[in-house]
Structures are given as structure tokens and as C-alpha cells.
Amino acid sequence: MFALVTILVLLFASFSSAATYTGSAACRTCHAATYARWQKTPMANIVRDPREHPDAILPDLSKPDPLVNFKKEDIGLVYGSIWKQRYFKKVGDDYYPLDAQWDVTHQIWRAYRVADNTDWWVKFYPPENAKRPTSALCDGCHSTNLNLQTKTVTEWNVGCERCHGPGSDHVAKPSRANIVNPARLDTVAANDTCIQCHSQGQPPQKPMNGVYADWPVGYEVGKNLRDFWQLEEHKLGETTFTHFADGTAHKNRMQGNDFVQSAMYAHGVTCFSCHDVHGTDNRAQLIKPTSVVCLECHGPSSPNGPHAPSIETQTQEAHTHHRAGTPGNDCVSCHMPKIATQLADVNVRSHTFRFVPPSMTKLDKVPNACNACHADKSTDWASDALRTWKDRSPWRAE
Numbered sequence: 052m053f054a055l056v057t058i059l060v061l062l063f064a065s066f067s068s069a070a071t072y073t074g075s076a077a078c079r080t081c082h083a084a085t086y087a088r089w090q091k092t093p094m095a096n097i098v099r100d101p102r103e104h105p106d107a108i109l110p111d112l113s114k115p116d117p118l119v120n121f122k123k124e125d126i127g128l129v130y131g132s133i134w135k136q137r138y139f140k141k142v143g144d145d146y147y148p149l150d151a152q153w154d155v156t157h158q159i160w161r162a163y164r165v166a167d168n169t170d171w172w173v174k175f176y177p178p179e180n181a182k183r184p185t186s187a188l189c190d191g192c193h194s195t196n197l198n199l200q201t202k203t204v205t206e207w208n209v210g211c212e213r214c215h216g217p218g219s220d221h222v223a224k225p226s227r228a229n230i231v232n233p234a235r236l237d238t239v240a241a242n243d244t245c246i247q248c249h250s251q252g253q254p255p256q257k258p259m260n261g262v263y264a265d266w267p268v269g270y271e272v273g274k275n276l277r278d279f280w281q282l283e284e285h286k287l288g289e290t291t292f293t294h295f296a297d298g299t300a301h302k303n304r305m306q307g308n309d310f311v312q313s314a315m316y317a318h319g320v321t322c323f324s325c326h327d328v329h330g331t332d333n334r335a336q337l338i339k340p341t342s343v344v345c346l347e348c349h350g351p352s353s354p355n356g357p358h359a360p361s362i363e364t365q366t367q368e369a370h371t372h373h374r375a376g377t378p379g380n381d382c383v384s385c386h387m388p389k390i391a392t393q394l395a396d397v398n399v400r401s402h403t404f405r406f407v408p409p410s411m412t413k414l415d416k417v418p419n420a421c422n423a424c425h426a427d428k429s430t431d432w433a434s435d436a437l438r439t440w441k442d443r444s445p446w447r448a449e
């Protein structure tokens with residue numbers, strides 16, 4: 052009798068541990084405030100159906116353009132709103148990219164097709180967009196619980212469970228024990244919550260069930276991302292499709308590839324030390340505005356640096372050599388230059404947090420922050436200026 056009860060209990064435990072995906076709407080009942088904030092973020096709106104959200108399409112499609120060979124009715128799904136917007140047509144049970152994209156910054160159309168000798172997967176697919184299914188190539192990072200075989204999702208967009216794991220058990224009987232909180236994971240797994248999508252990489256197994264997929268198929272938060280995804284490799288000294296010669300990313304969606312190289316990552320800082328993905332009023336969902344977010348941990352006299360020469364001069368200006376209140380005094384201006392290409396000349400910020408010395412620009416064509424603002428000056432001018440900053444090491448900074 053006792054044995055039977057034990058077996059039943061064990062059986063129940065094993066059933067109930069197989070939690071399933073419920074969708075973000077199920078979380079709303081109890082986490083209403085969090086849900087309301089999250090709902091407004093770009094991550095909760097990357098993919099939209101224009102029939103449900105007619106305002107999702109930014110450009111005016113009634114104006115003809117030689118690059119645009121499709122009509123509003125062809126668009127099954129719309130992706131993006133910040134930098135670029137792309138359009139997808141439903142054929143059979145999958146979606147395929149259309150041939151033009153909208154450049155939000157310049158308000159113009161640009162052709163869209165992933166070119167040869169760029170992404171690793173291109174050589175395994177025919178050249179036409181109409182033969183490049185988004186289930187394998189895109190939507191693993193724009194949805195929650197995409198099944199590559201059935202082509203179904205629990206929901207479009209980065210839903211709660213994409214970062215918290217399947218929530219059915221937790222919804223039925225809320226407890227800390229049956230939902231993942233990334234803040235309670237070790238820092239590698241915690242950062243992998245974001246790196247699963249914010250990186251350029253390849254699955255270790257290619258193809259998988261006959262499919263070349265460009266996302267970490269099978270990964271869920273808490274698992275070891277390394278078993279499902281390998282970050283794009285790089286050789287120092289080579290400028291490639293993804294990297295500058297010093298290993299800094301020059302393509303978009305590489306915050307993860309960059310961040311794992313940084314001293315902050317090694318010291319346990321996480322993406323969510325700076326970003327609150329549930330939504331804030333600051334740019335990029337930062338926990339504090341861009342000009343002050345770093346001071347949370349790098350205030351005057353912080354052991355984390357920056358290290359000014361004496362106690363008296365340990366102010367931000369002593370380190371930046373630019374007047375307070377000017378852009379040259381913002382930490383991000385020098386430590387997160389906009390050098391990763393989103394689209395054409397529109398760039399996003401580097402996440403290695405490394406200062407790229409002007410000499411690196413001269414030697415290896417890695418853009419440095421000084422000459423980004425002082426565009427009329429040479430790299431030698433910038434190196435000379437740095438030589439006068441006595442709190443800097445000439446061996447590193449010039």
C-alpha cells in the first residue's frame with residue numbers, strides 16, 4: 052500500500068513538473084502592473100498582424116515605389132518599428148520575407164534580401180526570399196514556443212514565458228518553486244536569457260531534422276545555452292561579416308557576443324543590471340536614463356572605477372576630460388560607441404564597454420569614439436590629446 056502511494060506521488064510529481072506554455076495573457080491576472088508595462092515594449096510588439104493592428108505598417112503603401120513589388124493585402128505579418136520594418140507573406144503554413152524593407156530613420160524604402168557570403172545559412176538556401184521560411188530563419192527569436200515541425204507558436208513576440216519558462220504549473224498554483232526568475236540563476240544562465248536571441252551564432256547540429264535553423268532550437272531558460280547555440284567565432288586581426296579586427300561586433304543583434312567579452316560580464320553584471328525588460332520610460336528600457344545609468348555602480352570613489360588620480364579629483368569630469376552636461380561627458384559616448392550596423396548608416400551601440408583607442412583605428416580600422424565626434428580631426432590628433440590625460444595609461448588608451 053505504502054509503495055503504491057509512493058508510486059502515485061512520484062507519478063503525479065513527474066506529470067506536474069512537465070509544465071506547458073500558457074501565453075502571457077494568463078500571467079496578467081496576478082501580475083497586472085508588470086503585464087501593462089511589458090505590453091508597451093518593442094519586444095512585446097516586434098511581430099504584428101496588420102489585420103489586427105492596421106497602424107503597424109509605417110510607410111504609405113499607396114505611394115508607388117520601384118522597390119516595392121507587393122500590396123498591403125500580401126502582408127501577413129509586420130516586423131519591427133525602431134530601425135527597420137520588414138514584411139512577410141503567408142504561403143502554406145509558413146511565412147516568407149517580401150523584397151523591400153522600410154528604413155525608419157531615413158523614411159525610405161530599401162531592397163531586402165540577405166546577400167551571399169553573409170550569414171552562415173545563406174549557402175544552404177536558394178536565393179529567392181520566397182524560398183527562405185521564417186520559421187527556420189527568423190521566428191525562433193520573435194515568438195514564444197515555436198514548434199519547427201508544426202509551425203505553431205504559443206504566442207508571437209517575446210512573451211513572459213520566453214524568459215521565465217513554461218508557466219502552467221505556476222498559473223495553477225503560484226510559487227517561486229515552479230517559475231524561473233532569471234535573477235536567481237547563476238550569472239551565465241541569467242545572461243543567456245537574453246543572449247539566446249541577442250547574438251549571432253549557429254546551432255551545433257546542422258541540419259537538424261533536415262532543417263538549417265538560425266536560432267537555438269530546443270533551448271529554454273535555465274538550460275545550458277551552449278548545448279543549443281555557438282556564438283559566431285572570430286579570429287583577432289580579421290575583419291569579417293560579424294566582427295571588427297579587435298573582436299568587437301560590427302553587426303546588429305550582437306549585444307551578447309560583445310558583452311561576454313567584457314570585464315563586467317566576468318564580474319557578474321547582467322543585461323538586466325541595466326535594462327528592465329518589463330518596460331521603463333527610459334531609452335532601451337534602461338533602469339535609469341542613459342547619461343546616469345552607469346553611475347549606479349561607478350559613482351565617485353567606486354571600487355569599480357573609473358580611477359581618477361587622487362581622491363579630490365574623483366569626479367566624472369576628472370575621468371572624462373569633457374565638461375559636465377555635454378555629450379563628451381557621458382559614459383556611453385566613449386564606452387558604447389555606435390558602431391554596430393543595423394541598416395545602411397544606422398548603427399547601434401557596442402556592448403563590450405571597452406574603450407577603442409585611436410591607434411586601433413589607424414592600425415585595424417576599428418572605429419574609435421573620439422573621432423566619431425571629432426570627425427574633422429585625425430586619429431593622431433586624438434592619440435596626442437589622450438597623451439595629455441595623465442590619468443590614462445599610454446600603453447592602453449592611445
Ligand code: HEC
Nearest residue numbers: 077078080081211212215218221222225226227230231232
Ligand atoms: C494566480 C496568480 C498568478 C498567476 C496567474 C501568475 N503568477 Fe507569478 N506569482 C504569483 C505569486 C503569488 C508570486 C509570489 C510567489 C511567492 O513569493 O512565493 C509569483 C511570483 C512570480 C515570479 C517571481 C519568482 C521568484 O523567484 O521571485 C515570477 C518570475 C512570476 N511569478 C512569473 C509569472 C509568469 C511568467 C506568469 C504567467 C505564465 C505568472 N507568473 C502567472 C502569482 C501568479
Ligand code: HEC
Nearest residue numbers: 075078082085086089209210211214232233234323327328
Ligand atoms: C525578455 C525577458 C523577460 C520577459 C519577456 C519578461 N520577463 Fe519578467 N523578468 C525577467 C528578468 C531578467 C527578471 C529578473 C530581473 C528583474 O527583476 O527585472 C524578471 C523578473 C520578473 C518577476 C520578479 C520580480 C518582480 O518584479 O516581482 C516577475 C513577477 C516577472 N518577471 C513577471 C513577468 C511577467 C508577468 C511577464 C510578462 C508580462 C514578464 N515577466 C516578462 C525577464 C523577462
Ligand code: HEC
Nearest residue numbers: 130131132133134135137188189192248249265266303304
Ligand atoms: C537569433 C535570434 C534572431 C534571429 C534568427 C532573427 N532575429 Fe530579428 N532581431 C533579433 C533581435 C534580438 C533584434 C533586436 C536587436 C538588434 O537588432 O540589435 C532583432 C531585430 C529585428 C528587426 C528590427 C526591429 C526594429 O524595430 O527595427 C527586424 C525587422 C528583424 N529583426 C527581422 C528579422 C528577420 C527578417 C529575420 C530572419 C531573416 C530575423 N530577424 C532573424 C533576433 C533575431
Ligand code: HEC
Nearest residue numbers: 093094097131132133192209244245248322326328335336
Ligand atoms: C525571444 C528572443 C528575445 C529574448 C529572449 C530577448 N530579446 Fe530583447 N529583443 C528581441 C527582439 C526581436 C527585439 C527587437 C524588438 C523591436 O525592435 O520591436 C529586441 C529588442 C530589445 C531591446 C531594444 C528595444 C527596446 O526595448 O528599446 C532591448 C534593450 C532588449 N531587447 C533587451 C533584452 C534583454 C535585456 C533581454 C533579457 C532579459 C532580452 N532582450 C531578451 C528579442 C529577444
Ligand code: HEC
Nearest residue numbers: 313314315318320324325344345347348355382383386404
Ligand atoms: C550593476 C553595476 C554596474 C553598472 C550599472 C555598470 N557597471 Fe561597469 N563595472 C561594474 C563592475 C563590477 C566592473 C568590474 C570592476 C572590476 O574590474 O573590479 C565594471 C567595470 C567596468 C569597466 C572596465 C572594463 C574593463 O574592461 O576594464 C568599464 C569601462 C565599465 N564598467 C563601464 C560601464 C559603463 C559605460 C556603464 C554604463 C553603461 C557601466 N559600466 C555600468 C559594474 C557596473
Ligand code: HEC
Nearest residue numbers: 345349355356357358367371379380381382385406447448
Ligand atoms: C571622453 C571619453 C570617456 C568618457 C566620456 C568616459 N570614459 Fe571611461 N575611459 C576612457 C578611456 C580612454 C579609458 C582608458 C581605457 C583603457 O585603459 O583601456 C577609460 C577607462 C575606464 C574604466 C577602466 C579603467 C579605470 O580607471 O578603472 C572605467 C571603469 C571607466 N572608464 C568607466 C567610465 C564611466 C563610468 C564613465 C562615465 C562616468 C566613463 N568611463 C566615461 C574614456 C572615457
Ligand code: HEC
Nearest residue numbers: 245246249306307310320321322325334335341383399400
Ligand atoms: C552596463 C549596462 C548595460 C548592460 C550590462 C547591457 N546594456 Fe544594453 N544598453 C545599455 C545602454 C546604456 C544602451 C544605450 C541606450 C541609448 O542609446 O540611449 C543599451 C542599448 C541596448 C539595446 C538597443 C540598441 C542600441 O544600441 O541602442 C539593446 C538591444 C541592448 N542594449 C541589449 C542588451 C543585452 C541583450 C545585454 C546583455 C547581453 C545588454 N544590453 C547589456 C546598457 C547596458
Ligand code: HEC
Nearest residue numbers: 373374377378379384385420421422424425433434436437
Ligand atoms: C560625444 C561626443 C564626443 C566624444 C565621444 C569625444 N568628444 Fe572631445 N569634445 C566634444 C565636444 C562637443 C567638445 C567641445 C566641448 C566644450 O565646448 O566644452 C570636445 C572637446 C575636446 C577637446 C578640447 C577642445 C578641442 O577641440 O581641442 C579635446 C582635446 C577633446 N575633446 C578630445 C577628445 C578625445 C581624446 C576623445 C576620446 C577619448 C573625445 N574628445 C571624445 C565631443 C566629444
